[in-house]
Amino acid sequence: MVQYQPHLDRVFHALSDSTRRDILARLDHENLGVNALCGDYNMSLPAVAKHVKVLEEAGLVKTTKQGRVRTVMARPENLKIAADWVAHYERYWDDALARFAAYVEGEEMQ
Numbered sequence: 001m002v003q004y005q006p007h008l009d010r011v012f013h014a015l016s017d018s019t020r021r022d023i024l025a026r027l028d029h030e031n032l033g034v035n036a037l038c039g040d041y042n043m044s045l046p047a048v049a050k051h052v053k054v055l056e057e058a059g060l061v062k063t064t065k066q067g068r069v070r071t072v073m074a075r076p077e078n079l080k081i082a083a084d085w086v087a088h089y090e091r092y093w094d095d096a097l098a099r100f101a102a103y104v105e106g107e108e109m110q
Contacts, residue, residue, distance in 0.1 A: 007059065011082045014058035019043075020051050024060060027074035034063075034070045 014020055023037060038048040052072055055061040059078040064071050 008081050008085055010058040011060065011078065014054050014060055015082065017051070017054075020055055023048075023051060023055065023072075024074060024076075027061060027072060028076070031071050031073040034072060037072065 015024075019041060026032065026037065026040070034045065034049055034052060037052070038045045041048060049070075052061060052063065055072075056063055060075055061072050062075050064073070
């Protein structure tokens, strides 16, 4: 049985927004400054910074500040919490899909 983890809620909340998912995808290739991230979205710098903060609170990114530049880097290892939760329930989906496939194949044979 998967144990309840409060951190799991923060991870799924962070992943629930398409902008935050896109930010994570962009950070998969390189570390970027908040200003660089802002350039690709039709939103203000404070709005992008709020998205980064949600990702950071979920442990999905880490920020560092050097001078006036805040750099954002992905922490994909923390996605494992969500992956483990989904994997636990995957067996139910697999069983349901197998039963459905058997039903469909049985209908086609008749």
